[in-house]
Amino acid sequence: MDKIVQLNHIVDLQSHPISENAFRQQCRESLKKDGAVVLEKFLTEQALKSLCDEGEAKKQYAYYTAQKHNIYISDADLEYPLQHIRNKLVVSTKGCLTDDQIGSSSILRILYDSEIFRSYLKSVLEEVELYPYADECSSINLHYASEGQELGWHFDNSSFATTLLIQKPEGGGEFHYVRGVRDAERGEMNFESAAKVVSGAIEPSKLAIEPGDLVLFRGKNAIHCVTPTIGKTTRMLAVLAFNNKPGIALSASARKTFYGR
């Protein structure tokens, strides 16, 4: 099948003309201004249905973890007390399906590999090139959060993330964030603000997202979390991860922690 025809089945290209320069520029400006872009109903109904079915069918193969981590998702820095925000532990509980468990015919893979989609991302993120992870786990992930499961406050290690909400729970599962808390490039940690966010003294922004929406988010300097799922419907969310340098792989210990192998 012609590539654009194939992409047309997955993405609502009428509402989101991702190959057009004017549209790309509009997204680029929103991302700069708001730190996040939500493309509503990015996936066609047919694609969303297919991903829901795939997610449900593969749920049993997901690796479930309950992890304690600091907000930087890094080892403790013993220059600071253990209760200091640098080392304070938060909890993340979720199930995860890794790249090598996502089939070659999956819509997620077709989208991930699509030249048009990648060129759109490069243009919006102002990156010269985008590369998949060099390990077999990290490029495409499908996250499951069943009742009570959540993602604790954290900064991402990667400079941006691309997510697609596949299934929304009855309650909870909300994406909360505060922009510009740290400046990783300048080594500015801004512990004070980060601590206020985690303690609830700073009110976070909430991103309203519905199934089928695409989110572009700069999570390296914006602290964020996902609140616990309420009810029996599992939150399912796909993460499409790219790097601006080739050959990046998660360390063996990070892989073990996140993916159990």
Ligand SMILES: O=C(O)CCC(=O)C(=O)O
């Ligand atoms: O589940 C989400 O909406 C965000 C996921 C996220 O922050 C992450 O995977 O780092």
Ligand SMILES: [Fe+2]
């Ligand atoms: Fe994140």
